[in-house]
Amino acid sequence: MNNKERFIQIYKDNIHRPGSDKLLDFLMSNKSDFFEAPASSRYHNAYQGGLLDHSLNVYDCLKDYLSRTRVKDVYGLNYSEETIAIVALLHDICKTNVYKTSTRNVKENGQWIQVPYFEFNDTLPYGHGEKSVYMISGYMRLTREEAFAIRYHMGFSGSEDTRNVGAAFEMFPLCLALSTADMEATYYVEGKK
Numbered sequence: 001m002n003n004k005e006r007f008i009q010i011y012k013d014n015i016h017r018p019g020s021d022k023l024l025d026f027l028m029s030n031k032s033d034f035f036e037a038p039a040s041s042r043y044h045n046a047y048q049g050g051l052l053d054h055s056l057n058v059y060d061c062l063k064d065y066l067s068r069t070r071v072k073d074v075y076g077l078n079y080s081e082e083t084i085a086i087v088a089l090l091h092d093i094c095k096t097n098v099y100k101t102s103t104r105n106v107k108e109n110g111q112w113i114q115v116p117y118f119e120f121n122d123t124l125p126y127g128h129g130e131k132s133v134y135m136i137s138g139y140m141r142l143t144r145e146e147a148f149a150i151r152y153h154m155g156f157s158g159s160e161d162t163r164n165v166g167a168a169f170e171m172f173p174l175c176l177a178l179s180t181a182d183m184e185a186t187y188y189v190e191g192k193k
Contacts, residue, residue, distance in 0.1 A: 003052050004035050007089065010059065014085035019140030026139070027096070034096045041099060041118040044190040051095050057189045059088035062181035077173050086136075087146050087178050091153045094131035098122045129153055148172045155179035 001009070011024055027034045039045035039054040062084055071077050102119040105112050126134055129151040136142060136150070152168040152175045169176040 003049070003056055007035075007052060007056060010056075010085055011089060014081045015089075016082065017140050023090075023136065023139035027093075032096050033099075034093065037095055037097070038099050038118050039092065039095065039190075041120050044186045046118060051092060054185060054190065055089050055092060057185035058091060058178075058181050059085065061184045061189065062088045062178060065177055065181055065184075071177070075173060077177060079174060083143070083146055083174070086142070087149045087153075087174065088181065090136055091129070091132055091150050091178060091182065093135050094126075094128055096135070145172045145174045149174040149178040153178045153182050155183065157183070 008024070008028070011020075015024075026032055035052050036048050037051040038047055039050040045051065045054045065071060066077055066079060066084065098120060099118040100121050101116055103114040104117050106115045107113075124131065132150050133142065133147050137147075142150070148168050149172060152165055155169075155176075156162060156165055169179070
């Protein structure tokens with residue numbers, strides 16, 4: 001099973017709320033590059049299909065985090081398979097259709113050559129986490145905790161007001177769990193190549 005098939009299988013097995021089928025149809029359509037897009041222009045998973053790989057890595061990291069005895073027994077975190085799949089697989093849906101392949105000049109061995117790179121061109125500049133919440137909400141309802149988790153998944157590494165991040169983490173434990181999974185996937189599973 002390749003990663004696209006795995007994503008679709010996890011999605012279909014776990015996400016069943018009204019509108020979820022239409023969102024998956026969009027992701028699979030020619031109006032979306034979700035399965036081919038990079039996760040970034042030059043950092044983690046800056047390659048074709050990197051967004052898909054990152055989404056699955058975050059899913060795996062979140063599942064692992066939430067399965068830990070301390071997280072379950074001491075912190076009391078217990079979320080449905082649907083919630084886990086939604087926040088992990090869709091937290092970066094905002095990166096759909098924003099990276100365009102371009103070229104730039106780079107000097108190698110004293111010679112200028114053109115190399116491909118991804119140019120960021122967001123035609124709906126609505127932010128990062130908030131744009132993902134906005135896009136998902138156009139198809140299906142999110143719980144308040146799911147919306148906050150997706151909105152603040154960048155944690156303290158984003159350009160957010162740190163008071164808001166801290167308050168969200170305190171109010172909605174899924175925020176910290178998703179942020180932890182995202183950072184683990186970004187820095188340890190994927191890393192900067």
